[in-house]
Amino acid sequence: SRRPLPAGLGGAGLGAEDAALAPSVLTIDRAPARVRILPLLIGNVVIDFDAEAFGGEIEGTVPYGTSGDVEVEFEGVQLIDLAPLQALLEGVPLQGVAAGSLSLTPKDGKFAKSDGKLTITVDTVKLGKATQGEDGQPKDVVEIQGVEVPSVVIGLITLEANAKDGVLTFDEFA
16 A cells, blocks of 8 residues: 655655555465354354564464454564564664464454453664675664664563553553
């Protein structure tokens, strides 16, 4: 989809005039899905899926065209492989390995009023990447506004949030 990107850290990124034209491309290596037979007998369509994408695995259960709970778990997801996230940072490489889960239970058949929980941990978070310099020597840098600085190692990010009546509240962000 084409959408404008916010002004950000941008160094190696797009100019403002090019940002509005930047497409987001997501590549999913494998994504089989199955429809559950028993719920189908009473008119509910529930889909179980598992996917290999972004260097990791994602699995879950979602309703289709009917109300029902959403359950998604993921692990080993490489942030560097998430093109929309990288586009938000306008070319500043963000690395890390994400794992987590999402569960939502709609109220009155509407996800806008759902209750649920979101948990995400991202380990080995770093802004920047190792590259080879013009002199052939390895360097680990990030370019911000045209200036190279050493990569920024953040470490572990933990996020926990709960949804109640469609409002998401962050319980922990560390």
